[in-house]
Amino acid sequence: MKPEKSWRFERDAIRSFRFVRCSLDHDTGEARLVYAFDDGPELVETVRFPGAPFAMDAARAQAVERALRLLHLVAGISYYKAAVPERIEVDGYLVDEATAALLESIYLNGLGEFAYRNGLDLAGRIRFPAVESPGTRIPMLGLRSHALVAIGGGKDSLVSVEALRGAGVGQTVAWVGGSQLIAACAARTGLPVMNIGRELAPELFEYNRQGAWNGHIPVTAVNSAILVVAALLHGVDQVVFSNERSASYGSVIEGTGEVNHQWSKGWDFESMFGEYVSAHVAADLHYYSLLRPLSELAVARQFARSQHYDAHFSSCNRNFHLLGERPVSRWCGVCPKCHFVFLALAPFMSKPRLMGIFGRNLLDDPEQQGGYDALLEYRDHKPFECVGEARESRAALAALAARPEWREDALVRRFAEEIAPQLDPAELAVEPLLVPEGPHRIPDALWERVGARFGA
Numbered sequence: 001m002k003p004e005k006s007w008r009f010e011r012d013a014i015r016s017f018r019f020v021r022c023s024l025d026h027d028t029g030e031a032r033l034v035y036a037f038d039d040g041p042e043l044v045e046t047v048r049f050p051g052a053p054f055a056m057d058a059a060r061a062q063a064v065e066r067a068l069r070l071l072h073l074v075a076g077i078s079y080y081k082a083a084v085p086e087r088i089e090v091d092g093y094l095v096d097e098a099t100a101a102l103l104e105s106i107y108l109n110g111l112g113e114f115a116y117r118n119g120l121d122l123a124g125r126i127r128f129p130a131v132e133s134p135g136t137r138i139p140m141l142g143l144r145s146h147a148l149v150a151i152g153g154g155k156d157s158l159v160s161v162e163a164l165r166g167a168g169v170g171q172t173v174a175w176v177g178g179s180q181l182i183a184a185c186a187a188r189t190g191l192p193v194m195n196i197g198r199e200l201a202p203e204l205f206e207y208n209r210q211g212a213w214n215g216h217i218p219v220t221a222v223n224s225a226i227l228v229v230a231a232l233l234h235g236v237d238q239v240v241f242s243n244e245r246s247a248s249y250g251s252v253i254e255g256t257g258e259v260n261h262q263w264s265k266g267w268d269f270e271s272m273f274g275e276y277v278s279a280h281v282a283a284d285l286h287y288y289s290l291l292r293p294l295s296e297l298a299v300a301r302q303f304a305r306s307q308h309y310d311a312h313f314s315s316c317n318r319n320f321h322l323l324g325e326r327p328v329s330r331w332c333g334v335c336p337k338c339h340f341v342f343l344a345l346a347p348f349m350s351k352p353r354l355m356g357i358f359g360r361n362l363l364d365d366p367e368q369q370g371g372y373d374a375l376l377e378y379r380d381h382k383p384f385e386c387v388g389e390a391r392e393s394r395a396a397l398a399a400l401a402a403r404p405e406w407r408e409d410a411l412v413r414r415f416a417e418e419i420a421p422q423l424d425p426a427e428l429a430v431e432p433l434l435v436p437e438g439p440h441r442i443p444d445a446l447w448e449r450v451g452a453r454f455g456a
């Protein structure tokens with residue numbers, strides 16, 4: 001369809017979102033993901049995979065093409081959300097029923113927070129056009145044993161990197177986007193690194209100014225699909241994320257139910273996506289999260305065992321905006337992630353060390369009371385951020401209330417005096433929360449080596 005010169009983004013007049021085409025140039029490593037609304041201009045997202053030119057046999061090249069289409073379909077969510085039109089069209093290739101089912105789940109659940117905040121009901125609205133497929137078996141590719149480990153600049157992925165190192169697994173640390181903070185953490189690992197470039201179609205920002213629907217998207221799903229393409233281009237057999245058990249639990253909102261900001265970090269996404277990749281993209285490519293059986297507190301304990309990254313890492317998402325200025329400090333100190341990570345690390349490291357990392361004591365600052373109340377689900381719901389469960393925050397605060405160096409701090413004292421007496425003391429123990437449990441996709445032989453390290 002030729003774009004009409006006079007086309008304007010009018011959100012409520014748009015009827016269809018189109019997946020126009022996708023391509024990957026093996027000589028340059030540049031992928032182009034092309035979308036459009038109705039007969040509007042093409043929206044081109046670019047992803048640059050380092051290591052080109054890529055040479056490979058036909059079977060691997062076909063797997064790359066399947067992975068690229070999966071990425072095209074997943075990454076479309078950034079643009080689809082701008083108008084959430086009633087129709088989805090895929091112009092360049094056919095989508096089978098299994099792919100449509102995966103996509104419908106990612107779009108519906110991954111846009112859960114977006115829909116809730118915008119007062120939209122997307123149930124039944126998101127339908128990918130699907131054709132029946134004969135269910136052809138996809139081949140093993142003979143990928144070499146090596147892990148591409150996704151890192152995000154925070155504590156979680158660094159825990160995975162060190163666990164894999166300890167288990168003797170060959171790894172490359174990989175990240176998407178231009179964050180200098182992540183680059184510094186990657187360099188600090190001393191391991192081979194892979195930085196994948198990603199640029200959103202610039203028109204999206206213009207549409208945002210013109211009244212597009214806007215809100216959170218499941219960015220981990222997009223990063224996962226990008227890393228699957230990268231793994232196949234480089235011929236390696238594992239894509240490793242660092243999503244913990246706690247990520248599977250969302251915010252419970254009165255009158256609405258559960259809305260999970262971090263849905264694509266949760267188990268439902270991981271199991272569905274991982275199974276799809278091995279059944280429909282490459283039989284010997286394994287996607288898993290190494291931290292899936294761990295709570296946030298267990299990850300924090302693990303991170304605290306080494307000081308190697310103290311001066312480099314940050315979990316504060318304010319470091320990762322695409323537009324605008326970077327924060328002066330690695331830790332803003334006022335967002336839910338700063339609140340939670342400070343609290344989660346406190347039981348496991350010395351107070352001076354923690355204050356050295358954050359440059360201040362968040363638990364002795366009454367201004368942060370509202371933020372901590374939300375983490376405890378006390379008179380508020382869990383924030384829309386990647387933070388642990390309320391029972392983890394309560395247990396951590398209870399542990400600090402028993403320690404002389406913490407118990408006089410304003411928010412610890414308030415917890416002990418006002419909130420703890422309303423809670424069941426049996427539910428305030430830290431130890432049970434440190435035990436690894438629940439489903440995961442970690443290869444058995446690897447879990448045997450890292451599980452003990454994690455306290456299994």
Ligand SMILES: CC(=O)N[C@H]1[C@@H](OP(=O)(O)OP(=O)(O)OC[C@H]2O[C@@H](n3ccc(=O)[nH]c3=O)[C@H](O)[C@@H]2O)O[C@H](CO)[C@@H](O)[C@@H]1O[C@H](C)C(=O)N[C@@H](C)C(=O)N[C@@H](CCC(=O)O)C(=O)O
Nearest residue numbers: 078215216217218219220262264317320321322323385386
């Ligand atoms: C850095 C951040 O937290 N961004 C969220 C913020 O966006 P904001 O407008 O303040 O800044 P930008 O990130 O620069 O985004 C500019 C616009 O582009 C849209 N966009 C961005 C990335 C993308 O992949 N697709 C996009 O469409 C974005 O919507 C803006 O209009 O608020 C937004 C609305 O709530 C969030 O969507 C932004 O979150 C980013 C997608 C992001 O990368 N966030 C991660 C730091 C993040 O939230 N990670 C999660 C993982 C959970 C998951 O996978 O769902 C976490 O740590 O909680």
Ligand SMILES: Nc1ncnc2c1ncn2[C@@H]1O[C@H](COP(=O)(O)OP(=O)(O)OP(=O)(O)O)[C@@H](O)[C@H]1O
Nearest residue numbers: 150151152153154155156157175176223241242315
């Ligand atoms: N820019 C990125 N590129 C590739 N993978 C990423 C990126 N950001 C995050 N990830 C992956 O997604 C996971 C979830 O992100 P998240 O920000 O919660 O984790 P983190 O940065 O490792 O730790 P923390 O929870 O302390 O911030 C990460 O552990 C990492 O595996």
